[in-house]
Amino acid sequence: MERLTRQQLYELVWAKPMRDVAVDLSISDVGLKKICAGADIPTPPRGYWAKLAAGKSVLKVAMGPRAPGMPDTVSNRGNRRWGWPTDPNAVLAEPEPVEPAFTEPLSEVEARVRERLGKVAMIRGLDRAHPSIQKLLDKDNIRRERQQASAFPDSYWDAPLFDSPFEQRRLKVLNSIFVGAGRMGARPWIQGKVARGLGVRVGVSDVSFTLDHPKARKDRWGEELAFGGKVDLLRLEIGRSDAKDSGDPVWTEEKGTAIEALLTDIVASLILTGEVQYRASAVHSYRYRIKAREEARKELERRRVEAECKERQRLEGLERARRQHLLDRARDLRQANEIRALIVAVEEGAGDNGIVGFAEWSNWAHGIANRLDPLQDLAKTIGAASGIEALKGRDVGPHDSGAQAPRARPRSGDAHGEHEEP
Numbered sequence: 001m002e003r004l005t006r007q008q009l010y011e012l013v014w015a016k017p018m019r020d021v022a023v024d025l026s027i028s029d030v031g032l033k034k035i036c037a038g039a040d041i042p043t044p045p046r047g048y049w050a051k052l053a054a055g056k057s058v059l060k061v062a063m064g065p066r067a068p069g070m071p072d073t074v075s076n077r078g079n080r081r082w083g084w085p086t087d088p089n090a091v092l093a094e095p096e097p098v099e100p101a102f103t104e105p106l107s108e109v110e111a112r113v114r115e116r117l118g119k120v121a122m123i124r125g126l127d128r129a130h131p132s133i134q135k136l137l138d139k140d141n142i143r144r145e146r147q148q149a150s151a152f153p154d155s156y157w158d159a160p161l162f163d164s165p166f167e168q169r170r171l172k173v174l175n176s177i178f179v180g181a182g183r184m185g186a187r188p189w190i191q192g193k194v195a196r197g198l199g200v201r202v203g204v205s206d207v208s209f210t211l212d213h214p215k216a217r218k219d220r221w222g223e224e225l226a227f228g229g230k231v232d233l234l235r236l237e238i239g240r241s242d243a244k245d246s247g248d249p250v251w252t253e254e255k256g257t258a259i260e261a262l263l264t265d266i267v268a269s270l271i272l273t274g275e276v277q278y279r280a281s282a283v284h285s286y287r288y289r290i291k292a293r294e295e296a297r298k299e300l301e302r303r304r305v306e307a308e309c310k311e312r313q314r315l316e317g318l319e320r321a322r323r324q325h326l327l328d329r330a331r332d333l334r335q336a337n338e339i340r341a342l343i344v345a346v347e348e349g350a351g352d353n354g355i356v357g358f359a360e361w362s363n364w365a366h367g368i369a370n371r372l373d374p375l376q377d378l379a380k381t382i383g384a385a386s387g388i389e390a391l392k393g394r395d396v397g398p399h400d401s402g403a404q405a406p407r408a409r410p411r412s413g414d415a416h417g418e419h420e421e422p
Helices: 006-013 018-025 029-038 048-053 088-093 106-117 131-149 165-183 259-350 358-372 375-382 385-392
Strands: 187-191 197-202 205-212 235-239 250-252
Touching: 006 018, 006 029, 018 029, 088 259, 106 165, 106 259, 131 165, 131 187, 165 187, 165 197, 165 205, 165 259, 197 259, 205 259, 235 259, 250 259, 259 358
Parallel strands: none
Antiparallel strands: 187 197, 197 205, 205 235, 235 250
């Protein structure tokens, strides 16, 4: 399924039955319903298409605004936040990025969040705790049982972590925040042995926050510590990754103020922070993709220029080798013709008396000349036998004198054997 906007998918599912839309998108109708539910896209109720075919009046449910922290696009491949392709061709094959536009002001988003959220009440007990809080309580029960069964019941290592009045109150506040955030579709999470890593996932944004004593400290190894003792002050700070220099929302208890009375503001701020982080991430992703596409074009241009340069160098190298081969063959031809001219000159200089052993020497010299002569090989290579035959008939003299050399005798295999001089 290709990536679609919420509006595009909304129009599709209200244009024809879900089963047909799912076939067009190459997914199952169950998967399509899950995608629509996750993106807050209303779908036709059961019997809608039958009533429409029967001419009865039907109601098309309007699609509401995008949920805070959620993207405006949907896909069955999830919302990719990291891992964009690095190959230039793959980068340019991606759809052209569209600059994100947020028409709804944050003030309106906050008003919409508060209207849907309502009042977040303090939950006084932990008997029906949020699943994340319940896991902490279950682990504490295991520690308590282990401590009671130990030979050293006062051992620090097996002591429960959340039995102190301060920690119990902290868990109750945290439980109330998690339940309130869950009403807005946020998914809370806790990290660390003493539950100091806190956050909620709002849409596709992870919003971290701290809830601890204002003077909370760490041990010598940098690990957070549970705060023992009586009920004391609490401090909650929302850590917003995109606004480190603008100040994070902070609530600190003072005399006469309790953080329990601020739960609605805290949860609303958590949800709104998720929307702020999503918008910042969307803008960052758009700029990154624009930059990546520009760099991909430059990289492809660099590769093209480099390939052309290498090809040009390769062709120049081939041309140099071919030219050198030609010069070498021309040198061999000159030397072969000079040897043949020498044989003729020696034979003519001997006159009628002749030279003892001349025939044997002549055969050996002709053999050397024949091996140097490149014309036959060139004829096979360039297919220009007629032109080469014309070259054979040319008079070639010694290259270091301007004297006209006698015409070379024609080569024949039966006239001159290729023998080395004994």
